[in-house]
Amino acid sequence: MKDYREVLKSYNLKATPQRMYMIDEIEKSGHIDIDNLYESLKNIFPYISLATVYKNINSMIDNGFLTEVKIPKHKARYELSKDSHAHLFCTKCGKLEDVKIDDAWISNNISKESGYNITNTLITFEGVCPPCQKKESR
Amino acid sequence: MKDYREVLKSYNLKATPQRMYMIDEIEKSGHIDIDNLYESLKNIFPYISLATVYKNINSMIDNGFLTEVKIPKHKARYELSKDSHAHLFCTKCGKLEDVKIDDAWISNNISKESGYNITNTLITFEGVCPPCQKKESR
DNA sequence: CTCTGTGCAAAGCGTTTGCAAACGA
DNA sequence: TCGTTTGCAAACGCTTTGCACAGAG
Numbered sequence: 099m100k101d102y103r104e105v106l107k108s109y110n111l112k113a114t115p116q117r118m119y120m121i122d123e124i125e126k127s128g129h130i131d132i133d134n135l136y137e138s139l140k141n142i143f144p145y146i147s148l149a150t151v152y153k154n155i156n157s158m159i160d161n162g163f164l165t166e167v168k169i170p171k172h173k174a175r176y177e178l179s180k181d182s183h184a185h186l187f188c189t190k191c192g193k194l195e196d197v198k199i200d201d202a203w204i205s206n207n208i209s210k211e212s213g214y215n216i217t218n219t220l221i222t223f224e225g226v227c228p229p230c231q232k233k234e235s236r
Numbered sequence: 237m238k239d240y241r242e243v244l245k246s247y248n249l250k251a252t253p254q255r256m257y258m259i260d261e262i263e264k265s266g267h268i269d270i271d272n273l274y275e276s277l278k279n280i281f282p283y284i285s286l287a288t289v290y291k292n293i294n295s296m297i298d299n300g301f302l303t304e305v306k307i308p309k310h311k312a313r314y315e316l317s318k319d320s321h322a323h324l325f326c327t328k329c330g331k332l333e334d335v336k337i338d339d340a341w342i343s344n345n346i347s348k349e350s351g352y353n354i355t356n357t358l359i360t361f362e363g364v365c366p367p368c369q370k371k372e373s374r
Numbered sequence: 375c376t377c378t379g380t381g382c383a384a385a386g387c388g389t390t391t392g393c394a395a396a397c398g399a
Numbered sequence: 400t401c402g403t404t405t406g407c408a409a410a411c412g413c414t415t416t417g418c419a420c421a422g423a424g
Binding site: 166168170184186188189195197199204205208209211212213214215216217218219220221222223224225226227228231 | 304306308322324326327333335337342343346347349350351352353354355356357358359360361362363364365366369
């Protein structure tokens with residue numbers, strides 16, 4: 099496991115074991131929701147409280163270290179903040195993947211047309227992933 | 237006010253006055269959240285229940301007549317379902333606007349690259365609208 | 375030592391459900 | 400008339416809060 103002490107320090111958060119394992123779990127999974135995160139953490143900290151997980155998620159979102167990803171009809175998932183990218187969500191198995199996308203020129207276009215000063219672009223594609231397509235055609 | 241009897245009938249929903257005014261309100265506003273919808277409806281039906289508004293919103297979403305639009309850090313808003321389009325959200329004043337966008341070729345691209353069978357594309361731009369930009373520069 | 379973070383329990387908030395009466399078809 | 404919808408109140412589920420103790424810096 100990486101050492102997240104410095105990262106947490108730079109965000110003015112104390113490096114508690116709970117937080118370090120939380121970050122590790124989020125990084126390993128790519129995207130995770132509260133329940134799965136809580137369940138994984140209970141393996142390491144049997145007495146960890148759901149409230150603690152919420153509090154930490156919120157403080158890390160507030161300072162920008164984490165990003166919340168909302169998915170239609172599902173619970174939000176959390177990811178480490180990273181460069182702009184889109185999401186691919188499989189409606190069959192619930193898998194969420196990152197996709198590289200050049201949204202700069204899209205938002206430039208929209209910006210010109212609308213006059214908006216665009217600060218963020220959120221793109222999610224919903225569909226069925228290749229493995230689930232195979233299962234369907236059986 | 238338009239007559240929504242036929243529309244409701246085609247969705248197998250009874251044409252109650254509450255529903256007809258709900259649709260009217262949503263159409264007039266373009267996008268509306270539960271609280272504002274409930275408040276407007278109370279002007280016409282002083283005893284309307286929030287539960288009724290929820291039930292109707294949900295049944296109209298289920299049959300595809302309405303679409304829910306999720307916005308980061310804000311309550312969902314509802315719109316009449318229409319052709320694929322993106323949303324522009326002003327983070328200063330909370331205004332939500334539709335933008336025409338040709339997402340077909342984007343999703344085709346993503347589809348080819350990822351192998352996903354894409355069924356829906358959700359695009360939201362966050363930024364500051366022209367009026368709010370003027371206010372800021374004062 | 376000081377202040378932040380943790381765990382627990384309770385409170386809070388938005389949404390859904392159950393039910394009897396009212397209403398639309 | 401029959402099945403759906405309404406309004407009300409209670410229940411529900413997820414998230415946040417308050418507090419005393421523990422732990423990081």
